[in-house]
Structures are given as structure tokens and as C-alpha cells.
Amino acid sequence: MSFARTDPRIPALAAGILLLVDLLRVWLPSIITIFGQAASTPAELMGAFALLWFLVPFAVVPLAARWDAAKVAIAGAAGLAACRFALLFVHGGQPQLYVASIGLLAGLTWLAASAVRGGPAAVGVPVGLAAAALQHAALRTVDLSWQSRWWAAPIVALECLVLLWCQQRFLRCQHRAAPGRSSAAAWFLVGPAMLLAGMFALSPAIATVAVSFRFDPVAGSAPPAVPELLLGLAVAGFLAGATGRLRGRFERVLAGVLLLAAAVIWLFPDGLFVALLLGCGALGRAFRAAAADGAPVRAAAAGYAAVAGMVVFAVAAVAYYAAYDLGYPNQWVPVAVAVAPAWILLRSGAGVPAAGVPRRAGLAALALCFLVPLLGVTVTPAVTPGDPDRGLRLVAYNIRMGFGLDGTYRPAVAARAIAASDPDVVVLSEVDRAWLLNGGHDDLRVLAAALGMRYWFGPAADAVWGDAVLTNLPVGAVETVPLSAVGAPTGAQALGVVVRFGGRDIAVVSTHIQPPPDAEPLVQVAEIAAFATRFGAGRPTFIAGDLNIEPGDASMRAFADAGYADGFAAFRPVRTFPADVPVKQIDHVLVRGLTCADVSVGRAVTSDHAMVATTLR
Template structure:
């Protein structure tokens, strides 16, 4: 909850400079380091109580500065408590990472903070019970069990890819054509269950290879898994390889790297690594520098721990524990959803369209309300939903798979085109029969998040219609004519002689040179007879930047929604087929 609060509340829809957001975020982790000397003066139970109470408070505190600072204070309490623990890092931390992944999957990637209190409070209480039972030893002597410097890197690697339920779902949804679609229903939960069980198996195995050759191979595999994740976001093979190699090699690093003793600063400094890496990785999408090196650089830290380890500090898991671990790995099956079969949809002469920039699922107040967004969409009874700013796994935004969540709530199938990376882009939801689907990248003339055009051919009452979903990223103080011409050329090439519409957050205004360029290519402003139709910002719309451009179709029954579940209002229209 803390990471998305930094972006949506402190960041104010990207109006706050990325450097300032990074400094604010890093300050809380620096405060955790500064608090380490004061641990000697604190009762170790105090920061733990504050951590648990803060976590419970976040079930009720939603939105605004209250959410930001309650989450920040809770984070700081957790950092201080972790720095006070003298027990070895293994097996508690690996077990916690595995439990977090399983819980996140079972909840369909929607965190407990956004669930009803009667569900969230008991679950948080159960999860907190083992922590309360772990009363920290007195603060002297300063040395303690080893491995705590690896907690921050492990949190980054498991959250970004190695044990991320959303990344597993994305990997399962990609084909070989550069786009993703609704996967066969058992694949993502079973794959995550296998990854978590492998992670636990290495952590608790009676014996693991610990010779210099085995440690070197494991270190290479760990760094290689991070490289595979960063290699090619349009291909499923590297993603699966990253997941296959990442979990067991990281588990071995945590197990063998937890020998010896470390200073109390180890945890706090390791979490600073987490903060710096997370800021560097995600700020790249705003500032524009390459970020593929970040997971690889972070993986080098546990890899180095592997190479310098000399012992095996594992704790054996009894048979009952193995049975419990195996059963727990079935938890992701709770999120299984069988997608509906394609149906006729629409009427004989029209289809209902919704175009919506969902802003990664977060409203202007920083709350995550996918159910409210789905209800607002469903109220328009759409046949096709075109989505912009879809986040499918960013740890920065809570690790949600917005697309899968909305697809389940709307009972629709999805098609996804990657823009920034494998898990951020644009989408089409529909239950109409779908033929050809293609995604093409656009020239990165604007924001570093990139842009793409996703095309799909749907069939309505015997008519084939070409749908193009896109999100234009204009260059600063200039018209995005390069992307406009690429989108128009792609739509013409993809559609052929079929009626076509282009929809999404185009970030251009009515009458602009960009819309004139679209019109010259044959794609007219379908909303022109109904203007003004402001859609941004959602709480007081004044800007007309969401559009529906048509070729061979006519817009009727146009409607702008009032739900504030994004920074944009949804735009609905009926498209009449000649």
C-alpha cells in the first residue's frame, strides 16, 4: 500500500517531479537506518505493535494524506522491528515471502487493504500472530544471526518477478505474436504453486549442494533469471525461464547466505537497497533511462552471498510441515476463473463501446477500487471495452493484475498489448468472436512508458469490425504526429476493407493537427456531433482527450461516466454499423 501511495497521493498523477518522489520515498528508509542506534533504548515489542496496528489501520484508512502517512509510519515501524530481531533470517523470511505470494494469488492479486474489513482484519490478525510470538532478544550484543542484509534484495526480486502471481499470469497469457490474451484457466495458479513449492523445497531440504561449484552455478542461475526477466518483454520464453530459475536459486542464496553473524544495520541497509532499486527501476519510466540492469544488479547481492557462504544454516521441516506447505501451494487455485465462451453480442446493427483510461486502477484519492470501476463499466452494458494505462504486475502499484481482475468482474475475455514493458500497456475486453489480433510498438516520441497499437477483428451479427486500442504519449509541447501517422497506417493495414474504429486516451484535443491528420487518413472524430465531452480530470472534467475515431461507422448514444475510479472518466458510445 505504501508504494502506490507514493505515486498516486504524493505524486499527484505525475505532477510531482520523479526526483522529489524518489527523495521522499528514500527518506523513510534512511530514517530506518538512523533509528538502528536507538533500538537499544526501545522495547523491541513497541515497533512490532505499531507495525501490526498500522497494518490493521490501513484496512480502514483509504485515500488522501492519511493513507500516505499511516502507510509510511507503518513501514518505518516494520523497519525498526526487523532491525531488532536477533534470530537467523532463515527460515522465517523465505517462509514469509512464500506465504505472501500464496496469499496475494488467493486474493486474485487484490491486497487485503482493499477488501471488506470483516475479511481483512481476521486474516491480518492470523498473519501477525507469529510475529507477536517472536519476542526479540535484548539488544546486546550487537551481532546477530546472518542473512538479514538479503531481505531487501529478496523483497525486490520476489515482488518484481520471482514470486509474483501477476507475472506468472502474464507469462501464461503471452503467445508468440507480441500480444497477450486470456490464458487457459489452470495455468497461472498451478505455475505459481509449483514455483512456491520449489522455493520452499530448497529452503527446507535436508541437504542441498553447497560446494563451490554448486554455489557458483546457483549464483549464475540467479543472475541469469534476472537477465531473462529483463531481456525481451514481448516473448513468453524468457519470462518462464526467469520464473523457473529465479525461485530456487534465490531460495538457495537465502539459505546458504544466512550463516555467520551480521550487524544490526544489516537489515536497514538491505532495505535501503530495496528502496534505491525500486526507485531506479520504476522512475526510469518517467525519466527515460534504461532500467533492465536493475534486477540484474540486485540479483548480484544474493549471488555474492552464495559465493562467499561456507555453511548450511537451514531449519528442517517436519513431515506435517511438508504436508501443510504442499496444501498451501494449492491456495492460488482459489483465484481460478473460467473465462466465458465467445458469443454473438451486440445487436443486428450496432455495438456498445467503452473507452477508459483506468490509471492502473487507482482513483484520484489513491484508493484501489476495481469493483467500482467494473460496476461503472458494466452499467453501460458494453460489447467492447478499450482500456488505457493497464498495469498487470508492477510492484510499484501493489502487484495487481488490473486486467485479470477487471476481466473476472466483468465476465469478459481480454487481449493485451504491451507498451512500457510486458506488464504495462493497453487492452481490449470483449466476448464477441475475435479473429486476428496484433500489437505493434509505436515510436517513443513522448513519455518513456512507450506506446503501442493493439488491433483485433471482432464479428457482430455477421459483420467484421476492426478495433484499435491505443494510448498516445505526446512529446513535450508538441503534437504527436509521428505516433498519429503510425496508428493510422497500422489501422488501415490491419483493417483492410472492414469498418474500423480507433479508441483510447489519445491526449489530443478536438480540432488539433493530430485529429486533422487522422481525418486525412480516413478516421474522423465520431464524437464531434456530441461535443463538448470532457473526460479529464475525472472529478471535474475540463479536457477532451479521450476519443473514438471511426471509418465506416457512426457514433450514437454517447455518454461520459461520473465514477471517480481513475483520473479519467469513462467514455461510452454506441457504434452503428451501416
């Protein structure tokens, strides 16, 4: 019987990695939205708080090396499982933040003790990462913690029981690590691989966005089943790379180069598709190379390597996403992280056989790679003409990446609030389509599926963060243009979509102004107005979104001078921020050749902004 089938450490590692990844999808956005209050807390303090939870496990390593590491691992697994299950019911505020943080600490304790005990990290960890990606795809990127369905609890309970059962079985069997199976390189790779997999290599959301950009230059709705099949192909390639035989130095060098290339080109919308296909297999080969990395090491060295790799995960995640608050270049971060697996590929030995995976098990895994993601397939809605007698119904909403003021992700509640206004067009700001920091969700696809609408997306900060337009009206021209940063850390853009309504073409411009520090955003205002005028080409046109300016500002006068009137002027006060107790209006609809009626402000607190709705005539 093969090693893979008899050693309980493999399923134990896979189950633990699956739970740890799921927990991180709650913990990471909790740091931003609860501890950080969405940039109101200094980024340095936020980063220090986050890093602390990754540094404490260094103290676990000598304890696990001195005592029974298997029992320490069981204790960590029990804490991870308990907190992961509790997060199904603990939503929002400090309780969510600290339950997730304690669960993270327990999970890192389990990982460190597992490394000290020794075992096949180069087999179990890839299986866990693959399972996490497939599950996320099947759930349409909405983690089980945020599912309001009865079946979420039994699934998480089963995953927790699998982890605990496998750990207990390992303790009873007392298997020793096979020679060469417990390399420090394999354990160190866990953190970098988790980051690269979550950012692009195994991200279901990236698969959807990549297909969208491939089929439409401004990422229209992805064709049904194609993103799921692409994700299945990526996971299958990753597992094949992690278990296949290393055939020589040329293959290892090629895999390292491809991984570095993927880390570079994923930052560009046109490169997402290629980055996903290149990165998945190359990352899997790094695990195969890590298994070939010489003789076993001291137990403590493996434990320190595992924790150090997770510190790389934490530092790199903070470094990449904090750039959008602090304003420094961050394109180097994924490339720097990819250097670690690339180096493992270059320095490892070759000719190591694949782990003993039975043929039937391999075929079953391949089938699961393609079948499980298909559970998340959505159908593209049909085009409808709308009702011209009532006027064009518009909703504008800054969704804050889908998170409410309490740090909870409730896309179903947001969708119901939007649907209550029965909109023909929805304009969204702060749309996150794959950021690992926010849980790897595809906000746009999730909301579009819940609303039964088609979507178009304009990237602003990077390829997967920006603004969107949703509609089922006939769509003609679509165009997006970047806006000048002028000192603002987060990028901005203007997305134009021409819709056909009541026998006439109407130009929709979705944008989110990012003002420079302590100054009016007059440069961006001029660029938006010029784009809207050119794109509108004499059609009735409106500009909508979070403009981060208030009535009476010089920027509003500049819009008026360019021919775009304040659509809400006759309906004030129309306060939209903050969502719980709005005191100012920074979300606007500016019109040319149109008028606003029936203006209303939503009461749902699923963002830090309130939703606004109006009828355009």
C-alpha cells in the first residue's frame, strides 16, 4: 500500500490547510474593516497588530520540539477547528476580530507543531490548497462564514471533524517521518504558496475576471461555466505539478521563470488569463522540488521554517495592500514572494519520483477538479428593453468591497436592498473582484448573480479593484479610461457604458474620484467631464458614483461649468455618508440632457456609504 494512502499526516495537513485558508478569508478583512476601520487607523499600527499573531508561534517551536509535538498539533488543531466553526455564528465587531485572531494563532500553532513532528508537507499542503480553491469556486467565492444557508454549518463541522480525526489517528499510529519527507524548504513554502495561490494562481475570482477580460475588453459578464473550467484546469495543473516527476534542471529552471513571469503579468488585466495558467503548474512544481530538497532536517528547523514562511505571507500581504493607503509602488511584492519557490526550484535535486498516488485516486481527483467548480456556475441574464413609461431607474452605491461597518460580508442583504429599488442600471464603486486581503471574493459576480443582471467592470487600483455598471438593457459602446492620481494613493478610472432605453441611447459614466491630500480633485473632475462629453457624443449622459466631493465645492462648480448639473440639487439634503448616521453627501448623480426624480437614500448598512436611487427622465 502506498505512502499517500497509509500516512494519516497527508489528510491531516490537507484538512488543516483548508480550515486555515478559510479562517484567513475572515481574519484578513477583519483587520481592515474592524481593527483598521477602513484606513482610519494608521497603516503602521494595523500592520503591527497583524504581524504580532504571526510572530508568537515562533515560541511554539521549542515547546513542540521539547514535548510531544503530535499532542501540541492536536491542541492547535482543536483551537483552529473551534474558532473556524464559531465564525459561522460570530459576525461583526470585536468578537469576530478576536475569534478569528485566536483561530489564526491556533492554526499557526498546529502548523508549527506539525512541521516539528515531520511529515509530507509537499503532498498534504498542495492537496489542502487545491481543496480550498475548489470549495471557494463551488461557493461562488462567498466563504462559508458568510453563507446564510443551513448547510454551511454541517460542511464546516465535517471539515473540523476530519482534521481532528486525522490528527488523533496520527497520534495513535505514531508514524515517523520518512527520510527526505520533512525538508525545511517544503514547510517554508507553505506561506509563500498560500499568498500566491490566493492572489492569482488558484483564485476562483481571478479565473472569472480573466475570462471576462478575455471575452470583452472591459470585462463584461463571463460566459457560463468557462471560469469554472479554467479554475478546474488550474487546480489540476497545480496538483499535477506537485506530484509529477522532476525530469531535469531545464524543467526546474523553466518552472521558476514561468512562476516569476506569472507574478509580473497578473498585475495587468490582459495578463490575468496567462498568469493563472502559468502560475498554477509552476507553483505545484515548487512543492515537488521542495520534496526533493535533500535529507531531513532537525525538527526545530522545520518548525521555524514553517512559521517564517507564514511571516512572509503576512508581511507581503500587508506590503501589497497597504500601498493603496500609503501610496508607494507595490508591483514588486508578488514577484519578491515568487522568488522563494523559484529558488527552491533552482537549488533542489532532480529525479524524485511522484508520491504514490493510485491511478483511481488520481482520476477521481482530476474529475473533482472540473466537477466541483461547476457547482458555482451562474447563467447570464437575458437582455430586456426596460419600461420607458416610468423612466430609467438608477441605483448608485459604493459597496466598500462588500463589507459593512461591523466588518461583515453580506452580499445577499446588499442585493436585496438594491433590488428593492427595481433598477434598470446599477453603478457600483469600490468593487473588489479578487483581493486576497478582502477574502478573495468576486463582489461583482456575486451581486450580479443575486440581482440577475449583466455587468461591466473598469479596473482602477489594479486589475481586480475598481468600479462597475450592471444592467440588462441593450448595451452598445463600452470604454474605460484611467484618471491621473495627482498624489492620491488609490487609482481611479471612468467607465462608460451606452445603454438603449426607450428608443434612445443614454451614456452612463461610472467613476470614483480619489482626491489628492488636502486639495480639490479638479484634475480628475476635468478628465471625467472631458471623457463623459467625448464618450456621450451628444447623447443624454449622466455621471454617477462616489465622487468624494460635497455640494458647493469648487469641483461641483467645475462639473457644472462643463455642462453636468447636480441631479440632486432640488432634493437636498441627500446625505449618504457614513451609512449608519449620514451627515454629508459625497455620492452624486450629475446629468446632461436628463433630470432626476424620486430621489431616495437606502437604509441598509452593508457598506460605509448609503445607497442612493433615482429615476432619470
